[in-house]
Amino acid sequence: MITSNISIAVNALNQGELVAIPTETVYGLAGSAFNEQAIHKIFQLKNRPTCNPLILHTHCISEVSKFVNEIPPNARKLAEAFWPGPLTLLLPKKSIIPHSVTSGSHLVAVRIPNHAVTLALLKQLDFPLVAPSANPYTRISPTNSKMVHDYFGDALPCILEGDICSKGIESTIVGFHENAPVIYRQGAISVDAIEFIAGKSKVLATKKEKVTTPGMSPMHYAPRTKFHIVDCISNFIVQNPNLNIGVLTLGKTIMEQSNATSIQLSITGDLEEASANLYKAMYDLDGMDLDCIIIERFPEIGIGKSLNDRISRASFR
Helix, strand or coil, X not given: CEECCHHHHHHHHHCCCCEEECCCCCCEEEEECCCHHHHHHHHHHHCCCCCCCCEEXXXXXXXXXXXXXXXXXXXXXXXXXXXXXXXXXXXXXXCCCCHHHHCCCCEEEEECXXXXXXXXXXXXXCCCEECCECCCCCECCCCCHHHHHHHHHHHCCEEECCCCCCCCCCCEEEEEECCEEEEEECCCCCHHHHHHHHCCCEECCHHHCCCCCCCCCCCCCECCCEEEECCCHHHHHHHCCCCCEEEEECCCCCCCCCCEEEEECCCCCCHHXXXXXXXXXXHHHHCCCCCEEEXXXXXXXXXXHHHHHHHHHHCCC
């Protein structure tokens, strides 16, 4: 059921049920962080490995302090700059947080989402929510309620309507080593923006690292259709006339070809607009029974680095 009635979502969560919630990044599959049965349902419905931790969602920094032992100085600077918003901080957890949330880690991933509907929901609850993206494990993250319903149907009793997600990709996950920022997942806040506030960071090479935070799996955000990053879209189309090809472009029009279906992510080449449109465009092409979907790399500036991270993992096989 898709509903705009927050009370229905509150009642469901209080009863240990799951609710899909809107955020500025993507829709989340939410349950009580203090209810082991709800946590188990999340892993089960998503078919998500239990070694992959969850993100804790709450509505203000004073609430965060109830769940973590400390907030390092640079973490507090980032929180003050970007919360509410698409920033997730890895902080030492208090014992009140179940080990199932953190997959046994002493750190918990925490964020305050910047979405009026979900903030209103969180304020009406006596517990924080854990909420990974509302999609089957490794699939394209949903940026509207219909995508969530297409994935789960009646298996998910409540989807809270919140329109289209404005950022369109997941939060940036930042941990700390001796107060210096470590970026575990690039996301809707660019590395440059993080470093402007907190100084030089270390960006982990996700495919080489053990999965210790959400979103670190090397294959993730992937369509069922084969997904390729190519050097030149036009050349690939001409060289593969027998393939039915889906094309994602940034700021340019692809020459009309009978074997290609094209979606522009941003007519003006704006990376923020492309970010908001990326997953929905991937999802739409994935439903067209194509032989493959192709895309060129984004410019390696600002959020373009995060977008390249996403398409790289979508193409990982």
